[in-house]
Amino acid sequence: MKLYPLFADLSGRPVLVVGGGVVGERKASSLLEAGARVTVGAPELNPTLRTWWEQGRISWRAGTFEDAWLDDIWLVVAATSDAVLHAHMAVLAEARRLFINVVDDAALSSFHVPAVVDRAPVTIAISSGGHAPMLARLLRERLELLIDPVMGPLASLLADMRSRIRTRLPDLAVRRRYYEHLLGGPVLSLLRRRQQALAEAAAERLLETAHTDPGGSVVLLGAGPGDPGLLTLRGLRALNEADVILHDRLVSAEVLALARRDAERIEVAKQAGNHHTTQAQIHALMLEHARAGRRVVRLKGGDPFVFGRGGEELEFLRGHGIAYEVVPGITAALACAAYAGIPLTHRDHAQSVRLVTAHCQGSIDTLDWQALAQERQTLAVYMGTSELPRLQQQLIAHGRAGTTPFAIIENGSRPEQRVITGSLSTLVERATGYDVCSPALLVIGEVAALAHTLAWFGRPPLGTALPVSSPKPEALTA
Template identity: 45%
Template sequence: MEFLPLFTNLNGKTCLLIGGGQIALRKARLLRKAGAVLRVVSPKVIPELKSLMQPADELLSSGYDDSVLNGVFLAIAATDDEPLNRQISQDCHRLNIPVNVVDNPELCSFILPAIIDRSPVVVAVSSGGNSPVLARLIRSRLESSIPTSYGRLAHLVGKFRDAVKAKFSDIEDRRDFWEQTLQGPIAEMVFAGNDEAAEQMLSKAINQTELRPGGEVYLIGAGPGDPDLMTFKALRLLQRADVVLYDRLVAPAIVELCRKDAERVYVGKERSNHAVPQENINQLLVRYASEGRKVARLKGGDPFIFGRGGEEIEELAEHNIPFQVVPGITAAAGCASYAGIPLTHRDYAQSVRFVTGHLKDNSINLPWSELVHGQQTIVFYMGLVGLPVICEQLIAHGRNADTPMALVQQGTTVDQQVVVATLGTMVDAIAERPVKAPTLIIVGEVVALREKLAWYEKYDLSKPEL
């Protein structure tokens, strides 16, 4: 280990910054965020740096000499003058003042890492000065797994540390208590912005006579297929779950993102062939959560758009099971985007309507007269089997047979296929080629824009990224 990671308190301490350009500005912002008093030495200082300075700060335009090091807690050299940077480094080492020379690790006694700031939680990533760009890339990946609300959670824990210590004299009991707290409903309340309720629940939990793990359910929208379209929150909760119930429409690559030791339960449903009836799924969610387990209900698309999520949370609410609903990118948005079809466009469609291709009794008795208005895009979910009826009824109720339409198969995945035709020709078009679910049907003038906007098909997504 070339550098030992340390965190230091700069609040109210004088920090020397030699340089007045953009690099110095970036370092000044960082020091200012930590509460430092700035002493800036440079004949020329850009306006942005000047505006950052406060009355307690100093601006010395006469140039550098070692007298400016008096009373300094640390120093940063941010100039492009190599001899000057070396002199500053030598002076600081002689006076035992920590020094950082930007982009020159050999002259540094400390380095500035890439930072993930969730104050008071701070994560630092360093390459030892060898590759700051790599450190920033690692930081960007970590950003996605550390919610911005972790800072508020840390503040909440800080309020109750003494109370927990008084309640649990044994360090192992305290550790167990905090592990349950930081991975359970209390933390999730903070993440959802309900800090007051989280504080009340934590206070109540401390007064319980014993530790009891609490079960909960996460209804997670997995999106239309591409794992990269999952939200940060969806991924975080999925990787916490002890049990994962997943649908047929959830891509295998997404299921693989759950914990390796999690129990996986397939509850997929096809038209007229439900592997597990919905009522049984509802009961499974209640049963697993009642056992104290964290349950992820993983659904394709969005749980509340033709996903029957409403029925599932009704059952959970009746049994007082805590739950969260994590929205997902619905198939209409994802598939249309990857197919190069904007669902709305100022010149073609000012509204969009989502419709299920079959109802509860497997009929497709839809309000056809409402679906034929011009300047409107219609998206049919689960409409492959009923496609002939859809085309026939739209034409019969006044939609022009030349209206463009698209059928998207396995949208957003490497197996995506798009068939473009019209209301009058689509049935014949798919008769000449095998098409299988899941599919999405888009009807409207916006489909005509696909040839110009279909970015997805310009790339071979089956190949690794370069």
């Protein structure tokens, strides 16, 4: 059965819901949201419907169904548990040319209530023809993630501008390009920031220059550690709006697969000990494509503002007058530790966490080793696989016990994740024995011992489980 999609204006029009239970309440609720004048017919009303009746939001026909209830009604919903009554109502509705929805009976229904993605005034309805309503709901849940919440405010803004747009851009092709540029320009970003006045001004400026190409922009986007499920919704939208994606080598193929299919992908390989693209060259690529009017996504593993040189890139873009936006990602310390079952803080074992980078000799020399060697804190060391001997030596030399647990999380959150554990005194030996390679996050501290007991993702940790240190007396009474 092929249904004709129809969006009905029920504002101020009388509709009837027969059934005073939970299902009738749900149907009445959506009809009220559409502005309909709702009458509920039933011997009794459930508490919610009764409250609405007492508040004057709905009318109530108390008693069992009568044929006269259908007089002067535009639309009717049968929401009882009486199949015989439903069949009778369907016959009456057909004779009166009334649209009827019979709950859980597609054959008796002349209209079906869809699953709805509400971005008012934008409404997206999904129907399975009444045959698989759960599938329609699941599709709605997927679309809820994909459809930007600001589509409603954008539609309202465009409604206000509609006459001016049609007057200034009578040519349909030019008008279509204007809408495409509007969706790819700064207006959506401004609406997301709740900057309505600036969004309206940007839309008006774009209208004034609709016959010319708009300027490009750059989105600095954190891709997270690799699991595509950890990408933020705003990040997914940015990937689907991108013309050009400048991505690091360590951004997973699964994350890249979520991007717009026809976007140009350029790998700007930056990996510890293997720098094929300099930072200056990355700056030049961003500038080149943005000045050509393209929407550029600078896609980085983890979060761009945590050891990702995102600040340098924004300073460059600002200095050259390029519009930019930042979409955070889940940084490796949070994601990899979580996927390894390691809490970075714990009331009994660690009251603070430090994020440290150790990707080169210069950064190692600038670290405050005295502070880093303190007990009852967690160290999360980024890009430290090439400096493990120095890390081990300095921490022990400054007072960190050799028995302190560690965990190396290699390819955290990805299917090939490995977790290698041990004590600080065996760090280099274990890493060498298991041939650890980048990308890997090193966690040092009492909480690392929990990797064996709290592991939940991928293969079990490699190495002997260490005892979790007993909490100090003050921790027990905190």
